[in-house]
Amino acid sequence: MILRIRASERSYPIYIGQGLLDQGELLQRHVPGKRVLIVTNTTIAPLYLDRCRAALLSGNSGLQVEDVILPDGEQYKSLDVLQKVWDKALETRLDRGTTFLALGGGVIGDMTGFAAAAYQRGVHFIQVPTTVMAMVDSSVGGKTGVNHPLGKNMIGAFYQPRCVLIDVDTLNSLPDRELASGISEIIKYGLIRDPALFEWLEANMDRLLARDAEAMTYAIERSCINKSEVVSADEKEGGVRATLNLGHTFGHAMESSQGYGVWLHGEAVSAGTVMAADMSVRLGWIDPSIASRTKALLEKAKLPTEPPKGMTPEEFWKYMAVDKKVLDGALRLILLRGPLGSCVVTGDFDPAALDATLNTSCH
Amino acid sequence: MILRIRASERSYPIYIGQGLLDQGELLQRHVPGKRVLIVTNTTIAPLYLDRCRAALLSGNSGLQVEDVILPDGEQYKSLDVLQKVWDKALETRLDRGTTFLALGGGVIGDMTGFAAAAYQRGVHFIQVPTTVMAMVDSSVGGKTGVNHPLGKNMIGAFYQPRCVLIDVDTLNSLPDRELASGISEIIKYGLIRDPALFEWLEANMDRLLARDAEAMTYAIERSCINKSEVVSADEKEGGVRATLNLGHTFGHAMESSQGYGVWLHGEAVSAGTVMAADMSVRLGWIDPSIASRTKALLEKAKLPTEPPKGMTPEEFWKYMAVDKKVLDGALRLILLRGPLGSCVVTGDFDPAALDATLNTSCH
Structure with missing residues (x-):
């Protein structure tokens, strides 16, 4: 099913269903440029990174797909860890037309959204949540950010995704x-x-x-x-x-x-x-x-x-x-x-x- | 003189003239909450910090005025140095209604603007530029951010000030x-x-x-x-x-x-x-x-x-x-x-x- 979410400047779709991660055209439809940076973590990468990359490349899309794998856990939702995303983006010379794709739970979604909001003052953003928390909370509302030792989510931005793809099959691997x-x-x-x-x-x-x-x-x-x-x-x-x-x-x-x-x-x-x-x-x-x-x-x-x-x-x-x-x-x-x-x-x-x-x- | 700048969501004034830094009501008019964090650097602080604080406090405004003094120079326009602003804001428990005031040149303006854009996902922002560069370039357009070792201004946000106060007398101390x-x-x-x-x-x-x-x-x-x-x-x-x-x-x-x-x-x-x-x-x-x-x-x-x-x-x-x-x-x-x-x-x-x-x- 498709929900359409109205955000202040434009609207975006949330796709919810089984097997969506293998429907490459769904994701590709929402990538405006030629480059994608998948941001994921050490738990999710072995499970879904290859499938996500395959979906982006299916049908010879010609996309350049990079990835960065962060440590897993709320304790890594920090500015220090976030810098690895920007380091990777700059090392692989990703330009303003790039799409950052969050593949993971709420921490990955929040961090990737803020990384996208601030990289070159804003690049495209797609969410592929793999936890219930990320699906029901982070998919709507545009809140992104990281924690500070003195407070949670203290550094961040309001930033809307171009689409959210929720494949409920990914919940089968959730603890x-x-x-x-x-x-x-x-x-x-x-x-x-x-x-x-x-x-x-x-x-x-x-x-x-x-x-x-x-x-x-x-x-x-x-x-x-x-x-x-x-x-x-x-x-x-x-x-x-x-x-x-x-x-x-x-x-x-x-x-x-x-x-x-x-x-x-x-x-x-x-x-x-x-x-x-x-x-x-x-x-x-x-x-x-x-x-x-x-x-x-x-x-x-x-x-x-x-x-x-x-x-x-x-x-x-x-x-x-x-x-x-x-x-x-x-x-x-x-x-x-x-x-x-x-x-x-x-x-x-x-x-x-x-x-x-x-x-x-x-x- | 007063210029009115139209930004996408609202407009804001730029005041240009002599002696404006001593007209406290000009600044106070644009502080919506009760708290101000002045962000400045080691060169500007001895010259203008006390005057800026006095302007904010004049007429018993009742404002709580904090400050943070950063090292001076483009080489310090980094995420590491920017963190000092957020550290100070959280240590002094500044809330969402706080105004961040940039007192200094383009580096201070860009960093303070981004600090304000990302602190608790956005607090108020005022610019008091003290260099020609900051007056003619950073006053308009809303570009804020910091450098990355691999590129200039690679991390940032578009963020508009509530007002810009340009006191041309401050140029007398400019090298x-x-x-x-x-x-x-x-x-x-x-x-x-x-x-x-x-x-x-x-x-x-x-x-x-x-x-x-x-x-x-x-x-x-x-x-x-x-x-x-x-x-x-x-x-x-x-x-x-x-x-x-x-x-x-x-x-x-x-x-x-x-x-x-x-x-x-x-x-x-x-x-x-x-x-x-x-x-x-x-x-x-x-x-x-x-x-x-x-x-x-x-x-x-x-x-x-x-x-x-x-x-x-x-x-x-x-x-x-x-x-x-x-x-x-x-x-x-x-x-x-x-x-x-x-x-x-x-x-x-x-x-x-x-x-x-x-x-x-x-x-």
């Missing part, structure tokens, strides 16, 4: 933890705006965990639609986009405190989502059953529902203070409010509820 | 070589599209070299107008903007071959402009008098008119091949063609003329 991590973002879409998706997930989590292609295609499609609706609404409403960060302020603090790469992003978001739901109950903003259903669904997906052992409320405060959602010094959080599928972005809450959630969650 | 370097860009505007400016420069070069404030204000204003007309025309015509790079393809090769910072940018552009004029004569595209008047004017400004001693045609080729103006492998050059004030961007020329220019110019 269980990575699968669950991506599912936590799908659950998030249900919580913030799509109660029908949340209920579908309650009924179909087993199929997702079994990597059923049909269920996976449906969940990815619903997620991309939800995200694109939020992102395009933000151009008018201002601030709605922040709802996508449900659980992320707490989650980023957990990732920062442990050092990147110990927990997967979706694992931290999962524990952060439980905290946000807990705080929403304490504020009297949601029925307690929503928090318990949320925790049960995340547990069913085998995701963590508590912060890392030993993490203190003081550590949460330290890292939340530099979070991007802190505007002019006031902490704003994404919290649930109302029936299932409703949330708010607000700095207007009783700080005692936050303290209680931090104190109860830390153990 | 003679820097002054001349900036003047070479003013001469360029005359050559590519403004014959009246070229003739005014032939008559008034002594006043510019004496830093006469009135003459300087006129030359800067004309240059900014010329550049903004070219940049906005490019949104329709595609490619006209490249004419601003007259002399730059040769010039960049000279800078790359020597290592950044040995010659100033405008010095390399000056020698490159003489080469472009020489090649244009060989092609029969301009009257030889235009080339000789160009060389005479650059000499009057005390600028170099030949490549660095010992540089070979082979070195030119090596560095020109990665130049951003090489599109899909074909070398395009900006050359003069027609009466004074006319130029073309073309890959359609007799390569023998290029060889002859390279062989004659290298010594």
